Amino acid sequence: MPYKGFGNENEVYLIGRVLRDRGIGISAIEDSRFRNFRKMYKRFMTWEIPNARIKATLDGNEWISTTNEEGYFEFEIMNHAFPKTDNSWREVKLELLDQIIPNQGVVQATAKVFIPTKLVEYGVISDIDDTIVPTGATRIWEMVKTTFLGNAHSRMPFPGVSAFYQALEKGTDGMENNPMFYVSSSPWNLYDFLMELLEVHKIPKGPLMLRDLGLSREHFFSGSHFDHKLSQVEKIFRLIPSIPFILIGDSGQHDAEIYLQVIKDYPGRVKMIYIRDVSENRRDHINEIASQISGLGVELVLIQDTIAAAKDALGKGWIRQEDVLDIIKEKTENSES
Incomplete structure (x- = not known):
């Protein structure tokens, strides 16, 4: 579960978490209070994956981070040149390197990182x-x-x-x-x-x-x-x-x-x-x-x-x-x- 990151032309901060998928999905306007409660319960009753290695890839460069005891990982990408463009969102590819369960296959996600453009006012x-x-x-x-x-x-x-x-x-x-x-x-x-x-x-x-x-x-x-x-x-x-x-x-x-x-x-x-x-x-x-x-x-x-x-x-x-x-x-x- 990558969280949206941000940074500047030279440095990016990105965090996320590795969890067992509880199948929460998106909500619907007709969902009952019980269904809402069940989904919220799953959000708090997480199954974290500690000590798992995550690889981040951006512009052909790679970085490795390891999840802590609650499944969180963190990347502070330093000294990486981000040219100022008209597109403020960049994508970082994430991949789980360790096998957690048998026959898990490839586990990947894409994190979005905000880099201010040259047109920012405030x-x-x-x-x-x-x-x-x-x-x-x-x-x-x-x-x-x-x-x-x-x-x-x-x-x-x-x-x-x-x-x-x-x-x-x-x-x-x-x-x-x-x-x-x-x-x-x-x-x-x-x-x-x-x-x-x-x-x-x-x-x-x-x-x-x-x-x-x-x-x-x-x-x-x-x-x-x-x-x-x-x-x-x-x-x-x-x-x-x-x-x-x-x-x-x-x-x-x-x-x-x-x-x-x-x-x-x-x-x-x-x-x-x-x-x-x-x-x-x-x-x-x-x-x-x-x-x-x-x-x-x-x-x-x-x-x-x-x-x-x-x-x-x-x-x-x-x-x-x-x-x-x-x-x-x-x-x-x-x-x-």
Whole structure:
């Protein structure tokens, strides 16, 4: 199971996992709650393949990685020249070198890696839970029910989100070249589910930076929500060094605090911060953080809905007028349905 990677002209970061295929498949809009629960159960009850060698092939060059005790593998491809082109996605061929079961045959997969093109205006890093899709992340039982009983079709994004993210990906030239990254404290077990959710609701694809449930691994962060998200955002900044970023999150957890630290660690790299207002109790605290961020030369806007963010981005000249009209239309249709 390769996860979407990313990098620059000289370095690529790619991770994935080797697991027994539980036959989860894609979801359907008519799937029952029991069927959804059974699929989600399989995602968490994994059978990992440790100590397995994986070969990555790119442009005729090969690299080898070995899975750890939870089946994860990692490639950090260094000093490889990636010419800037108009195509931002490259393919890396992966092959399992070790025999795990008798008569297994060839086991291969293709990983997609994002390399920014020469036409990028800015990048976008977004949270998922309560930023793109309502999850009740601040209410544990509500979040558990939403996660285990729903599927990619029944989990509806906030109205207008899909069109807004499409507008950000297009920027002002309409070329869909601005990179989109999704950083979440959801576990890697939900990777296929979240990718399907993005595809079903036509939210632009991009690398997902999720969290490991294990406690003993070193390469994949399993610490606090704050530490995990900060480390992943800063990894993106390090590997995509030449462009500014718009950061999007929500007020339910600690996105504003994390983004404040990012600004301190990487001055001049943050273009704008949008925080969805989902917690009335934290509103005053978020405004205090916004004041601190303003003192560092960056604006944080606490938004009530997607339209507010879209109008702000339009006013700053980051998206196109015609795309804002699509956002308003989508939000109206979603709100009425």
